[in-house]
Amino acid sequence: MVRRFRGxxxxxxxxxxxxxxxxxxxxVLESGDPNWTEGLNPELVIVYGSDKRQYLECFTMEAIDDVERRIEKLPRGDKRRKALQRLYNTQSILTSVDETGRLVLSAKLRDKLDLAGMAFFAGNGDTFEIWKPETYDVEMDADLEADDDFDPEADASVYLDGEEGL
Known part of the structure; x- marks a missing residue:
């Protein structure tokens, strides 16, 4: 059974x-780390990305392996492959959960998000994100602004079948 990040x-x-x-x-991190066994700390990859990215995206080892397999299918020298490699390999760190269930976010990662005091965790199924709470609220409101194909006031479940519920 594949576990998902929710909540x-x-x-x-x-x-x-x-x-x-x-x-x-x-x-989920434990179940997504093939090397994890009871008594060990699960590993994960945190993708921080460029200055434009305002959150940290956290992957299980199995999820990042899937991303890397997909990148490797692109031709060497392809600009999309280079951009994806930069994001997922260069602008990322391998870390592990400590024995008390915590992550240690380096000063570089905290400074990138201007993170002090509180962090907001958002489950996204195969990944989870870490945000500065105020940034998350602003970004989510902006992402959900109305357009011709999306009604921010509608119950989002109407979009499950690709229908707009109209």
């Missing part, structure tokens, strides 16, 4: 950059 939560970030991961997210 949202706020967690305190201490002065050393330690932040607790939601317990349900830890179980």
């Amino acid at each position: 949202e939560s706020h967690h305190k970030v201490d002065t050393k950059g330690r932040v607790s991961i939601p317990a349900s997210f830890r179980r």
Whole structure:
């Protein structure tokens, strides 16, 4: 059974950059790390990306392996492959959950998000994101502005079948 990241939560970030991961997210990280066994700390990859990216995207080891397999299918020298390699290999870090269920976010990652005090965790199925709470609220409101094909006031479930519910 493939486990998924679901839900949202706020967690305190201490002065050393330690932040607790939601317990349900830890179980997904464990199940998505082929090297994890009881007593070990699961590994994950945090993609921080360029300055334009205002969140950290966290992948299980299996999920990042899938991304890398997809990148490798592109021809060497292809600009899309180079951009994807830069994002997922260069602008990322391999880390692990500590023995108390926390991540240690380096000063570089905290500074990138202007993260101090609280972090917002958002489950996205095969990944989860870490945001500065205020940035998340602004970005999500902007993403959901009305356009010709999307009604932000509608129950989002109407889009499940690709229908607009109109």
